[in-house]
Amino acid sequence: MSNINWLGSQDEFPNPIEYPDPDPSVPGLIAVSDRIYPGQLARAYQMGIFPWYSDNQPVLWWSPNPRMVLKPKDFKCHDSLKKSIRHFLTAEQKNIYVDEDFGAVVRSCATARRKNQDGTWITHEIMDAYTNLYEQGHAHSIAIKEDERIIGGLYCVSFGGMIFGESMFSHQTGASKIALAALAAWCQQHQVEMIDCQQETAHLDSLGGAPIPRHEFLTHLQIALKQSNIEIPWKFDKAILRHWL
Structure with missing residues (x-):
């Protein structure tokens, strides 16, 4: 180096x-x-x-080049996910909480076991740095809960009209997909055209993510930073998932 x-x-x-x-x-x-x-x-x-x-x-x-991104309009809500969403919407004990459990979501992402991955990149320093962004209104969490217990979720970063996805986790099958579906629906409502996913994975491919050239990503970023229909604080609940049904 x-x-x-x-x-x-x-x-x-x-x-x-x-x-x-x-x-x-x-x-x-x-x-x-x-x-x-x-x-x-x-x-x-x-x-x-x-x-x-x-x-x-x-x-x-x-x-990185290329850069993995998910365009919310291209999010793939497969039939199996639609079935999970229908069940989630009718389950009174299940709900979505936005920006109420940031620390817990980040810790869950850090400790989640992942296939073919030892350890975590979410160090204590990372947790502190992103918590600071959260306190400034630039980092957000989506927690999926059942009977007040977090069963899945994600956290992300936001500047202007650009969303940067950071990490997801599931303690119950499909919970992180529901969180991502909610974020993608919310992004469409707020004219957010791109969610940064950083690096390509098969999981993101299956949900509609795709790599684009770095220069294309950076050009979009500079435009998106100046365009925002996003109000702080973020507010939405599980009803937003009806977007996909």
Whole structure:
């Protein structure tokens, strides 16, 4: 990583449009820092950069090419998910809670067991940094509850008219899909054209996600940051899921 910029507390990120891959041997890695400095996470997202690293690593900042995104209008609500949504809507003990359980959702994402993955990138430093964004109104959680117990959910980041999906989890089959379906429906209501998913996975492919060139993502981002129909605080409940039926 000899060509990668090591950032101090006052250093700016390299622009991924101008410096897409400082070290071609590590594609998508834009910069490295010893820690997440105050204000750094917000600046990163507005430049299309995000952190992804493990406890035993420095903070690694990424802007991959291609970039995985989900356009809400392309969300695939398969018949099996529609069946789950119908059951969810009629189950009085189940509901959606927006921005009421942020810390619990992030902790659940951090501790969820995932296939072919040991450990988690959601370190204590990451939890603190995203909680700070939440307190500023730029990070959000969607919790799926049954009898007041969280059974699934997701958290994301929002700047302007751009949503950045971060992580999902399920303690009950399909709960995270219901949370994502709710977010996608809410995005359509607020003219949000793209949810950033960062990196491609088969799970996201199955739900309508697709990779796009980095330059296309970054161009859209700069437009979306200046266009927003989103009111703070976020407000919606499970009735929004009727959008898919």
